[in-house]
Amino acid sequence: MTTIVVSRRALLASSALLAFVPARAFGAAPVYRDARAPIADRVKDLLSRMTLEEKVAQMRCVWTEKGKILDAQGNFSPDKAAQAFPDGIGQIGRPADTFGTRRFPAQWFREPEETAPLVNAMQRYFVERTRLGIPLLVHEETAHGYQARGATIFPIPPALGSTWDPALVERVFAVVGKEARVRGVTVALSPVIDLMREPRWGRMEEFFGEDPYLVGAMGAASVRGQQGPRPLGRDKVFVTLKHFVHGSPQGGLNKAPADMSERTLRETYLVPFAHVIRDADPAIVMPSYNEVEGVPAHGSKALLEKTGRGRLGFKGAYFSDYGGIEELAKSHHVAADLDAAAILALEAGVDADLPDGNAYARLPALVKAGRVDVARIDAAVARILALKFEAGLFENPYVDAARVKRETNTPAAIALARTVAEKALILLKNDGILPFDPAAKMKLAVIGPNAVEAMIGGYSGENDRKVGVLAGIRAVAGPGIAIEQADGVWISQPDAKGEHPMMAYMKPVPDAENRARIAQAVEVAKRSDTILLVLGDNPQITRESVAGPGDRHSIDLYGLQNELVEALLATGKPVVALLLNGRPLTVNRLAEKADALLEGWYLGEEGGHAVANVLFGRVNPGGKLTVSVPRSTGDLPIFYNHHASAEGSYLEGKRTPLFPFGHGLSYTSFDLSAPRLSRTEIGRGDDVSIEVDVTNTGKRAGDEVIQLYIRDDVSSAPRPVLELRRFERVTLKPGERRTVRFALTPDDLAFWNIDLDWVVEPGSFTISAGASSASLKTATLIVRA
Numbered sequence: 001m002t003t004i005v006v007s008r009r010a011l012l013a014s015s016a017l018l019a020f021v022p023a024r025a026f027g028a029a030p031v032y033r034d035a036r037a038p039i040a041d042r043v044k045d046l047l048s049r050m051t052l053e054e055k056v057a058q059m060r061c062v063w064t065e066k067g068k069i070l071d072a073q074g075n076f077s078p079d080k081a082a083q084a085f086p087d088g089i090g091q092i093g094r095p096a097d098t099f100g101t102r103r104f105p106a107q108w109f110r111e112p113e114e115t116a117p118l119v120n121a122m123q124r125y126f127v128e129r130t131r132l133g134i135p136l137l138v139h140e141e142t143a144h145g146y147q148a149r150g151a152t153i154f155p156i157p158p159a160l161g162s163t164w165d166p167a168l169v170e171r172v173f174a175v176v177g178k179e180a181r182v183r184g185v186t187v188a189l190s191p192v193i194d195l196m197r198e199p200r201w202g203r204m205e206e207f208f209g210e211d212p213y214l215v216g217a218m219g220a221a222s223v224r225g226q227q228g229p230r231p232l233g234r235d236k237v238f239v240t241l242k243h244f245v246h247g248s249p250q251g252g253l254n255k256a257p258a259d260m261s262e263r264t265l266r267e268t269y270l271v272p273f274a275h276v277i278r279d280a281d282p283a284i285v286m287p288s289y290n291e292v293e294g295v296p297a298h299g300s301k302a303l304l305e306k307t308g309r310g311r312l313g314f315k316g317a318y319f320s321d322y323g324g325i326e327e328l329a330k331s332h333h334v335a336a337d338l339d340a341a342a343i344l345a346l347e348a349g350v351d352a353d354l355p356d357g358n359a360y361a362r363l364p365a366l367v368k369a370g371r372v373d374v375a376r377i378d379a380a381v382a383r384i385l386a387l388k389f390e391a392g393l394f395e396n397p398y399v400d401a402a403r404v405k406r407e408t409n410t411p412a413a414i415a416l417a418r419t420v421a422e423k424a425l426i427l428l429k430n431d432g433i434l435p436f437d438p439a440a441k442m443k444l445a446v447i448g449p450n451a452v453e454a455m456i457g458g459y460s461g462e463n464d465r466k467v468g469v470l471a472g473i474r475a476v477a478g479p480g481i482a483i484e485q486a487d488g489v490w491i492s493q494p495d496a497k498g499e500h501p502m503m504a505y506m507k508p509v510p511d512a513e514n515r516a517r518i519a520q521a522v523e524v525a526k527r528s529d530t531i532l533l534v535l536g537d538n539p540q541i542t543r544e545s546v547a548g549p550g551d552r553h554s555i556d557l558y559g560l561q562n563e564l565v566e567a568l569l570a571t572g573k574p575v576v577a578l579l580l581n582g583r584p585l586t587v588n589r590l591a592e593k594a595d596a597l598l599e600g601w602y603l604g605e606e607g608g609h610a611v612a613n614v615l616f617g618r619v620n621p622g623g624k625l626t627v628s629v630p631r632s633t634g635d636l637p638i639f640y641n642h643h644a645s646a647e648g649s650y651l652e653g654k655r656t657p658l659f660p661f662g663h664g665l666s667y668t669s670f671d672l673s674a675p676r677l678s679r680t681e682i683g684r685g686d687d688v689s690i691e692v693d694v695t696n697t698g699k700r701a702g703d704e705v706i707q708l709y710i711r712d713d714v715s716s717a718p719r720p721v722l723e724l725r726r727f728e729r730v731t732l733k734p735g736e737r738r739t740v741r742f743a744l745t746p747d748d749l750a751f752w753n754i755d756l757d758w759v760v761e762p763g764s765f766t767i768s769a770g771a772s773s774a775s776l777k778t779a780t781l782i783v784r785a
Contacts, residue, residue, distance in 0.1 A: 032394070039389045043382050049132060052364050052374065053087040055381045058134065060357025063093030063322075066100030069122070074101035074110075076121035078129065088130045090384055091137035093355045095119055096148035096183065096461075108503070109149035109462050112183075112408060116401035119184030123397040135393035137384070139187035139319075139354075142173075142226065142237075143206055143459040144604065146180040152413040152605065153466060156457040156582065157192065157218075159424035159601035161208035161626040162664075164705045164729045166221035172420055173225025175413045178235040180226075182403045186391050187284065187319075188237045191222035193272040194245075194288075196584070196627040197639050200252025202543045202550025205457055205582030205602065209626025210639045210661065212268055213724045216275025223280035230281055231390045238387060240319060241276060243288035244297060244308065245269045248637070252552070254545040255331065257291035263717070265293065266752050274312050283316045283387060287350065289324055289331075296332040298324040299341075304349035317383040319352040320345065325359040338362055343372060351380035409463065414606065421603040421610030423703070426623040427665040429597040433530070433574055435617030435667055441480035445528035446470050447488045447521045447568065448535050448578075449561070455580040457602030458502035458539040465605060469534050469578065472608025476616050484528065488521040488564045489514040491538050503547045506540035514560045522567050530574045532615070533594075535561050536581030539602075543582070554633050556586050569593050578611060584629045591658055599625065617667065622703025622729065624664035624772065628657040640773045641720035662707050662724075662772035668698030668734065672706060674777035675769040681782040684760040688781060690742045692769045696732035704771060705729045706740045711766040716754035722773055749783065 031037050031045035047055070062068065068084040071077040096115045098104040110118070119138055127133045141147040144154045154160065154172050163169065173191075180188060192206040193215050208218040219241070228236045247258030247269050260269065276282055285308060287297035297303055298320055308314045328334050328341040335341035342359040343366060353360035366372040388394065427434070436442070446469065454466035467475075470485055477483060493507035494500055525531050541558050543550035556562065566589070568575060577594040579585060580602055590597050598621070603610055613619040630638040634650070640661035648655060671694070678689035692706050708726040712719045726742040744767075750760045762785035770776035 035395050039386055042389050043385045046132065046134070046385055047378055047382060050381070051087070052367055052377070054132065055377050056360060056363045057085065057087040058090040058381045058384050059352050059360045059363070059377070060089055061091045061093050061352065061354045062089055062357070063355035064099050065356045066092070066095075068100070070100050072102065074098065074103060076118055076125065078125045081125050082129070088126055088132070088134050089136065090352060091139055091187065092119070092122055094140050094147075095122070095138060096140060108501070112148070112150035112404055113401070115148065115183040116399050116404050120398045120401065123184070127397050134385070135388055135397040137187050137388060138185050139189055139240075140180055140185045141459050142176050142180055142188040142190045143192060144457065145461060146176055146185070147459055148183065148461045150408055150463060151179045151461045152176070152409045152417055153456045153460050153463050154417050155421050155424050155604040155607070156205050156602045157208045158196065158205065158582070158626065159603060160420065161214065161218050162426055162599075162601065162623040163420060163423040164624050164626075164727055165423060166217050168420060168423065169218055169221040170225040171416060173222045175416060177226035177237045179408050179413075180237050181235050182399060182407045184399045185237055186393070187240060188226050189240045189286070190226070190242065191219045191239065192242045193219040193276060194243055195248070195269060195272070197637055198248040198252045199555050199583045199627070199630070199636065200552050200633070201249060201254065202545055202552070202583070203254065204584070205542055206459065206544070210628065211626065211641065211724045212271035213275070214626055214727070216272040219272050219276045220280040223276055223282050227280070227283065232392075238283035238391070240284040240286050241273060241282045242286045243321060244273060244285050245292050245303070246288040246290060247292065249290050254551055255289040255327075257294070260293065262293065263752060263756065266756070270307070270312070277312050277314050284319050285314055285316065286319055286321050287324060289321055289327065291332065296328055296334060298350055299328050299332070299334055299344040299348050301348045309349070317351040317380075317387065318349050320350050320354050322355045325350060325353050339366060339371070342366065346372065346376050346380065351383050409465075414465075417604050418606035418609050421606050422613055422619045424601065424603065424623045425610060425614050425621045426599040426625055427596070427621040428599055428659050428663065429591060429594065430665055431595045433576060433595040434615060436615050438476055438478040438616045439480065440478070442530060443482045443484070443528045444473070444477070445525045445531045445573075446473060446483055446485045446534070447525065447531055448533050448564070449487055449489055449491045450536050450538070450580040451485060451487070451532070451534040453494075453499055454605065454607060455536070455538065455602045456604055456607070457582060458543045460502070460539075463605045467606060467608035469580075469608050469611050472610070472612035473532070473615070475609065476612040476618070484524050486521040486524040487517050488533075489517050489560045491559055491561070492540050500538040500540045502539040502543045504540065505548045509559065511560060515563070518560065518564050518567050521564060522571060525568050525571045525573055528573060530576065531568055531571075533565070533568060533575055533577045534580060535565070535577065536579045536585065537583065539582070555583060555630070556633070562589070565589055576615070580607070584627050586630055586632055586658065588631055588658060620667045620700055620702040622664065622666060622705070624662050624705045625659055626661070628661045629659040631656070631658045641722055641724070643718045644721050645718065647721075660772055660774035662705070663774065664705070664772070666698075666702045666704070668696055668700040668702040670702075670704045670732070670771065671695045671697050672704075672770055672777065675708070675767050675779045677767065677779055677781055680780065681784060683784050684762060685746055687746070688744050690744065690767060690769070692740050692742075693737060694730060694732065694740060695737040696734055699734050701731065701733045703729055703731050707770060707772065708742050709768040709773065709776065710744070710749065711768070712749070712751065712761070713764045713766060715751065715761055715763070717752070719751055722768065
């Protein structure tokens with residue numbers, strides 16, 4: 001008999017080699033643990049090993065109830081987690097906030113260095129101390145930046161849309177996704193691809209614009225930036241398209257029904273979803289709160305299964321909006337109780353119950369009572385598990401906390417935030433007063449409720465380096481410019497920091513106090529040569545109605561801002577007005593009397609620097625409106641792509657926008673040619689190429705957005721008077737000329753005909769190109785039968 005002696009070093013070496021051999025080759029580990037097995041096989045294997053309670057746990061989440069798994073200091077408690085969630089949990093909501101701790105609400109967000117260790121501790125427990133070791137999904141809000149402390153805050157979506165630059169927007173969301181992932185986030189609750197067609201609704205600040213094609217392009221850019229191509233990469237997060245389908249709620253009220261026909265749904269509100277699902281493969285879709293075609297979205301099998309999965313081809317998971325399943329009983333009254341609500345949502349196709357899973361917690365008992373088929377639960381859990389396998393969480397559940405500081409709010413990210421804010425600013429009117437000369441001698445009065453605070457908008461995190469307009473102006477103005485500031489009015493009462501956070505309850509300001517501020521502002525204005533008037537909204541009056549109302553019955557300037565406008569105009573001093581706001585506002589007096597007017601929306605952490613650079617001519621504005629600005633609330637809806645029969649006049653005058661869709665001026669001038677078609681006649685299955693020449697005819701380099709529209713001149717069912725089909729933003733030097741080329745496909749000419757079939761009808765089409773929807777040159781295209 002031969003004795004073989006193996007050294008300790010050799011034994012360790014052989015063990016290391018064996019670690020790279022798949023466990024199932026030895027029969028020692030299940031298939032779901034094998035990273036090289038197909039995801040479908042891993043899901044099937046894991047599902048076969050799960051109890052009913054473990055399956056339902058994957059469909060649940062914890063957010064407001066994070067205290068169930070945190071100790072008194074806000075640290076993760078394995079003992080509390082074992083008691084609260086013995087069967088695991090599918091996902092954790094928003095670990096960057098302090099919900100569930102004693103720090104809330106005085107401190108909304110954890111410090112940047114806290115979140116990644118917290119997520120790691122949570123993952124470690126669920127991976128290492130539960131029976132099957134299933135890791136967590138972690139979700140956060142990312143509407144225009146990762147909503148956390150210290151993350152980069154970019155301009156809000158209307159401003160991002162106003163850049164008309166999808167490639168730039170993709171770069172923005174690549175930063176957003178990376179900053180979230182390094183802290184352990186795997187699911188982003190964005191982009192929102194609803195349409196800005198009801199400005200009374202406070203959620204306007206979350207939307208890119210009113211046009212389905214443009215919103216689809218911006219939404220796809222957001223998905224490419226955050227999620228990238230599948231499978232999910234190391235610094236990427238799964239996206240959640242929102243909200244399927246809000247439409248335009250009655251009265252602009254957040255959760256009110258959306259009245260629309262099947263035709264309107266198909267040709268308008270579904271278009272961005274179809275675009276993004278087709279072109280960017282989003283992982284998750286979130287149903288809306290409201291009724292769609294008379295049925296609440298969270299309980300609509302017709303919407304989620306027939307339309308979403310059937311017609312649009314969505315293959316991912318449906319995650320509920322916060323409390324959306326419970327509202328089937330509490331608000332819509334289509335379910336008698338939470339049991340019935342859970343059944344209705346599950347049968348409709350909702351896979352996960354956010355934020356705390358209170359309705360789906362009832363599913364095990366409902367299965368045992370014979371009221372729910374476990375096969376429906378298996379289908380939902382399979383989609384959730386597939387995301388976890390795709391993200392590599394079973395192999396790499398932990399993040400490197402040291403990366404957070406290196407990869408968050410970097411100089412490159414800050415520079416990008418400034419560039420985007422500069423490109424988003426829209427010059428609506430200019431009588432020649434802009435740009436200011438930074439070397440001139442001037443007394444400048446900076447007045448208004450939004451002049452000092454850095455207006456970053458709702459669904460923002462916290463960033464101590466954010467810059468307001470006054471600070472930005474002071475950083476750029478030369479020594480000959482004397483600046484004096486006055487608030488003029490307050491829109492609402494500020495907090496102890498002098499700010500107006502979205503989640504704080506809005507406190508009104510007494511009129512007497514504001515009139516005293518107006519009088520003070522007038523005295524400041526009288527001592528000035530020029531007035532910079534910074535008006536608009538704040539995140540407490542234009543917001544999702546959660547911590548208080550955010551919807552309005554009027555879209556005029558809120559409070560006594562119009563009194564401030566009149567008082568300053570009465571001084572006779574030149575007025576440059578800047579709007580920082582979350583919804584389109586009726587600003588007729590400013591449009592008529594101000595010497596210049598700019599729309600900024602909320603411009604993020606670098607907004608003050610961007611405003612100053614535009615006002616003093618360091619940057620030439622080139623943003624364009626992605627929403628039509630009405631003259632009065634009574635003109636609504638005022639979107640540009642209406643049907644011809646919607647045109648008309650009231651006793652008070654013709655119903656036209658104050659500023660049209662696509663409008664935006666520059667410090668230089670441009671000339672655009674009429675569109676030239678490669679062919680004036682095509683068949684119904686043919687493409688056509690289109691060229692437009694654009695020339696910078698002024699003395700400054702600048703940006704122009706070439707917009708291409710179509711109109712089907714006669715159709716079997718009415719179509720919009722204009723439909724945006726392509727656009728491109730170009731930068732030209734003085735005297736430079738460029739030819740911009742577009743291609744239209746049959747799908748660009750097709751529509752849902754009288755029988756709701758998707759077809760190209762023969763006949764004439766007007767092809768238009770220009771710098772806005774109201775400034776166009778045309779050509780005719782004939783489509784043969």
